[in-house]
Amino acid sequence: EVQLVESGGGLVQPGRSLRLSCAASGFKFDVYGMHWVRQVPGKGLEWVSGISWNSGKIGYADSVKGRFTISRDNAKNSLYLQMNSLTSADSAFYYCAKAYGDSYYYYMDVWGKGTTVTVSS
C-alpha cells in the first residue's frame, strides 16, 4: 500500500524554525517527484514546494521562497521541509504528496494525512 506519513508539526513561536518530515512507503520513492501542499483550516489548498526525483529541480511558492527549503533523502525514503522565519500566515495543515511522475511538474496522485503547524507566541 502506498503510504505517506508526515511528522514534525507543532506549536512554534513567530520567527522560529520547524522541520517537517514525510516518510514514504509502498512505492519506489526515488523515481518520483514530491510536493508539499498546505491548507489553512476551513480554507483552500496552497501548493508550497516541489522537488524532482533526484533533487535536480526544485520549486517554491512565492509566499515561502527564501524561507522554506525542500529536500529529500532517497536512501531513507523521506521528504523534508525546513521552515524558517515562520509567521502566523504559515499556520496551516501541511500535506506531503507524491507526484505522478519524476518531477514536481506533475499533479499529486497520493497524499499523506498531514501535520499541523501553528505559529503563535
Added chain:
Amino acid sequence: DIQMTQSPSTLSASVGDRVTITCRASQSISRWLAWYQQKPGKAPKLLISRASSLESGVPSRFSGSGSETEFTLTISSLQPDDFATYYCQQYNNVFHTFGQGTKLEIK
C-alpha cells in the same frame, strides 16, 4: 501565476441529481488540469487528471471535460458519499495553483 476560479463556491443538491462544477484558468493550460475531492478532516483524493482521465477506482459517475481555459467536473447521479469539497488544480505551470473549492452540500 495562473489563477484558477471555480464556480459555484457552494452547491446544494440532492441524491440522484446531476451536478456540474466549473473551473476557469486565467490563461490557457491546455489540458493540464486535475480534480480532487476532499472530505472534512481528510486529505484530498485525486479524481481526474489531464482534464478527463478518471483515476482507477473512481466511480464512473464522475467525469471531466474541457481544455485551454474552461473545464468542468460532472457527477451524473449524486450519491451520499459525494457530498464533499471539490478542487481543481492546474499543473501547466510549475507553480501549481488550485481553485478556491466548491462545497457540495445536501439540499
